[in-house]
Amino acid sequence: MTDRSALIIHGATGDLARRMLYPSLYFLDMDGLISDGLTIIGHARSDMSRDAFIDTVERAVRDRAEERFFDAEVFRRFASRLDYCPGDASDPETFGRLAGLIGDADNRMFYLSTSPALYAPIARGLAAQGLTADPARVILEKPIGKSRATCEAINAAIAQHFSEQRTFRIDHYLGKEAVQNLIALRFANAIFEPIWNRHGIEQVQITVAESLGVEDRFDYYDEYGATRDMIQNHLLQLLCLTAMEPPANMRPESLRSEKVKVLRSLRPIRDADLPLRTVRGQYQAGVSEGVSVPSYVEDGGGGPSDTETFAAICAHIDNWRWQGVPFYMRTGKRLAARTSQIVVQFRDVPHSIFGASQLMANRLTIRLQPQEEISLLLMNKTPTLSRGGYELKPLSLNLSLSDAFGSQARRRIAYERLLLEALNNSSALFVRRDEAEAAWAWIDRIIDGWARRGEPPAPYPAGGWGPSSAFGLTERNRHSWFE
Numbered sequence: 131m132t133d134r135s136a137l138i139i140h141g142a143t144g145d146l147a148r149r150m151l152y153p154s155l156y157f158l159d160m161d162g163l164i165s166d167g168l169t170i171i172g173h174a175r176s177d178m179s180r181d182a183f184i185d186t187v188e189r190a191v192r193d194r195a196e197e198r199f200f201d202a203e204v205f206r207r208f209a210s211r212l213d214y215c216p217g218d219a220s221d222p223e224t225f226g227r228l229a230g231l232i233g234d235a236d237n238r239m240f241y242l243s244t245s246p247a248l249y250a251p252i253a254r255g256l257a258a259q260g261l262t263a264d265p266a267r268v269i270l271e272k273p274i275g276k277s278r279a280t281c282e283a284i285n286a287a288i289a290q291h292f293s294e295q296r297t298f299r300i301d302h303y304l305g306k307e308a309v310q311n312l313i314a315l316r317f318a319n320a321i322f323e324p325i326w327n328r329h330g331i332e333q334v335q336i337t338v339a340e341s342l343g344v345e346d347r348f349d350y351y352d353e354y355g356a357t358r359d360m361i362q363n364h365l366l367q368l369l370c371l372t373a374m375e376p377p378a379n380m381r382p383e384s385l386r387s388e389k390v391k392v393l394r395s396l397r398p399i400r401d402a403d404l405p406l407r408t409v410r411g412q413y414q415a416g417v418s419e420g421v422s423v424p425s426y427v428e429d430g431g432g433g434p435s436d437t438e439t440f441a442a443i444c445a446h447i448d449n450w451r452w453q454g455v456p457f458y459m460r461t462g463k464r465l466a467a468r469t470s471q472i473v474v475q476f477r478d479v480p481h482s483i484f485g486a487s488q489l490m491a492n493r494l495t496i497r498l499q500p501q502e503e504i505s506l507l508l509m510n511k512t513p514t515l516s517r518g519g520y521e522l523k524p525l526s527l528n529l530s531l532s533d534a535f536g537s538q539a540r541r542r543i544a545y546e547r548l549l550l551e552a553l554n555n556s557s558a559l560f561v562r563r564d565e566a567e568a569a570w571a572w573i574d575r576i577i578d579g580w581a582r583r584g585e586p587p588a589p590y591p592a593g594g595w596g597p598s599s600a601f602g603l604t605e606r607n608r609h610s611w612f613e
């Protein structure tokens with residue numbers, strides 16, 4: 131990075147900027163990971179002074195850092211980087227003012243964290259000021275479209291001003307430590323690869339469960355639903371990293387090409403298969419973590435809604451490695467717990483020599499949330515004497531990342547890593563254009579099929595594990611969900 135650089139955050143007063151971006155940048159600054167010459171400019175419609183903007187950022191950083199990690203001295207230094215540009219995205223003068231604040235910083239990076247409807251107007255406004263010329267880069271927040279067609283339209287509008295190499299599409303799951311570690315686990319250990327296929331693996335389950343409801347994002351969420359909000363991006367990314375072939379190296383293009391191959395091998399789900407391979411649900415009133423909570427519809431003010439807050443899909447990957455292995459994905463709001471995990475269920479031993487003893491097949495669990503940990507279930511002999519011979523018991527070999535690397539350390543925000551990678555111009559952790567479009571193509575078919583069938587989402591009580599049909603999805607193959 132050259133000495134004079136500028137990061138411009140469009141949507142500077144938005145929820146994402148306050149909850150994630152400012153705290154992440156502050157922490158990067160605290161750790162000495164951003165260069166002295168970096169200026170951070172917020173752009174939003176609200177008319178406010180630079181000082182008022184700095185106050186907003188300080189509140190956001192204090193909320194996230196809490197007492198323990200807030201350092202007034204570091205914040206003073208961080209604040210000296212900040213500036214603010216008010217103005218409407220459709221007004222050319224806004225971009226003139228922005229150009230004035232950016233000055234001669236030739237290394238420019240534009241973070242679009244506004245409504246996607248503003249992505250094209252912002253890119254045009256920047257281009258009119260000559261701000262998009264190489265090496266300027268753009269970061270796009272999700273959702274990038276609502277379907278393949280709308281995603282393509284956004285990509286095309288952005289591509290008029292930024293080449294693909296200079297376009298960074300965010301999926302914040304790729305910035306999570308445990309997700310990174312999945313790549314290390316698979317490709318830095320030799321023991322998994324020989325059994326990481328249909329011969330060794332019976333099924334894979336990917337769960338991202340949230341105990342919270344839609345909070346104050348009803349309007350956005352009601353238009354998208356769980357499938358577009360979570361499966362199209364986060365869960366499919368986890369599926370890709372679990373299923374992809376070993377890339378030739380860690381270069382962004384190698385990694386991303388392998389992921390695209392997986393997406394293109396996903397078996398399309400035909401309308402006739404929807405009832406067998408997919409489930410949609412919507413939460414009703416219930417008890418979540420000991421507290422009575424209203425239904426989704428009540429959360430939105432009472433109007434009717436057919437949006438799903440829970441979705442589960444049984445996917446198949448049509449290639450040599452994975453033929454016949456179900457990849458179950460499920461996600462939902464107001465479920466029994468906040469937990470995200472990938473569970474890889476290995477096959478049973480081909481023949482048991484242990485008589486009546488019940489054997490459990492080996493199982494690898496990669497937990498992302500609430501804690502980052504990896505565990506491998508193995509059968510063990512219980513250390514007792516008995517007339518009956520061997521007594522066996524399943525035990526877990528646990529690798530807790532916080533135990534191994536210190537629980538006192540601050541758990542990093544996924545955006546810290548992503549911002550750092552983008553500032554360093556490394557695109558491995560960002561979603562390529564063909565990748566985003568391939569994911570939408572597979573999801574579109576499911577969502578359009580649901581629309582054709584016209585069935586409302588199945589109700590499920592808040593605080594449970596989704597509608598009963600979600601259990602049928604796995605039981606049909608004589609599997610059951612791992613909690």
Ligand code: BG6
Pocket residue numbers: 340359470499
């Ligand atoms: C976001 C979704 O992308 O991911 C939210 O829009 C969801 O609805 C969030 O709550 C979950 O992220 P995390 O990191 O808390 O698992």
